[in-house]
Amino acid sequence: MKPLTIFIGLILFSASSSAAFFGKDDDPAKEAEKISEAQNATRKMRDEILEELYELNTETKGLVEKSTGVAVFDSLGFNLLLLSTARGGGIARETSTGEETFSSLL
DSSP, X not given: OHHHHHHHHHHHHXXXXXXXXXXXXXXXXXXXXXXXXXXHHHHHHHHHHHHHHHHHOTHHHHHHXXXXXXXXXXXXXEEETTEEEEEEEEEEEETTTOOEEEEEEO
């Protein structure tokens, strides 16, 4: 019973710690800057992934340009016995308008 209590305690501590460390900033300007930096990093990741794809198969560039849209996601998963988590994010872009939609996985 004691190991189960310790395990549950660690899960609760982990959840509360991540909320404290990764919570939102009180300053709207800093929060907007963080969001902008994250979006730029996601755009860079998208561009790098698409360049790799184009190098592996040159026909894909034409297919992507003719498509309705393209989406690229990056995720990091963690599995420990019955506990499984995933974090990451990505971007979807409509080809005709260039409109971008950002997404995050928690």
